[in-house]
Amino acid sequence: MEYFPPALEALVEQFARLPGVGKKSAQRLAFFVLGLPDDEARAFADAIVSAKGSIALCPVCRNFTEGEGPCPICASSKRDESTICVVADPKDVVALERSREYAGRYHVLHGVISPMNHVGPDDLHIKELLDRVSTGDIREVIMATNPTTEGEATAMYLSRLLKPFGVRVTRLAYGVPVGGQLEFADDATLGRALEGRREM
Ligand SMILES: [Zn+2]
Numbered sequence: 001m002e003y004f005p006p007a008l009e010a011l012v013e014q015f016a017r018l019p020g021v022g023k024k025s026a027q028r029l030a031f032f033v034l035g036l037p038d039d040e041a042r043a044f045a046d047a048i049v050s051a052k053g054s055i056a057l058c059p060v061c062r063n064f065t066e067g068e069g070p071c072p073i074c075a076s077s078k079r080d081e082s083t084i085c086v087v088a089d090p091k092d093v094v095a096l097e098r099s100r101e102y103a104g105r106y107h108v109l110h111g112v113i114s115p116m117n118h119v120g121p122d123d124l125h126i127k128e129l130l131d132r133v134s135t136g137d138i139r140e141v142i143m144a145t146n147p148t149t150e151g152e153a154t155a156m157y158l159s160r161l162l163k164p165f166g167v168r169v170t171r172l173a174y175g176v177p178v179g180g181q182l183e184f185a186d187d188a189t190l191g192r193a194l195e196g197r198r199e200m
Contacts, residue, residue, distance in 0.1 A: 079104060082139040082140065086144060089109075095185065100191075110125055139167065143200065169199070
């Protein structure tokens with residue numbers, strides 16, 4: 001058992017909570033932070049506190065936004081209100097925006113249905129999506145969850161819920177290999193995936 005002073009141990013434990021960070025990496029990150037000049041360490045801590053204090057979920061699409069009220073995409077009159085692209089995570093919005101091929105709105109689920117990880121439909125922002133489709137003037141909902149088993153199952157589940165509203169439900173035509181991830185697809189691939197989307 002390695003011994004660290006309690007304050008250092010606490011820092012290591014916080015890093016070890018981050019997704020994909022094991023104990024060894026957490027130690028390396030903690031040592032890195034300790035090696036920072038005071039002002040840089042403070043800027044690091046401040047960024048966490050200030051993001052936590054000012055970032056909220058958009059009341060419409062549930063994407064991250066700063067302050068109260070709709071996010072810039074939901075607030076923009078230039079975006080097509082009648083199309084909603086459903087993604088699992090905020091980082092997928094970033095990937096699709098980067099491709100510059102999509103001019104509609106989004107809906108962020110914050111995960112996919114995953115029985116293995118105990119994530120059920122009620123843990124995701126599905127009810128908000130149904131509310132939007134039932135009350136808004138929505139013509140098409142594009143399922144842009146990743147082409148993984150869980151992403152496909154989530155898209156199928158949502159498609160069954162959405163069809164009774166008489167809305168067109170489509171799925172991205174992935175040039176992305178099965179099991180691949182949206183965020184790592186290059187812009188041209190994402191553009192083609194959007195263009196070639198098919199009915200579900
Ligand atoms: Zn929004």
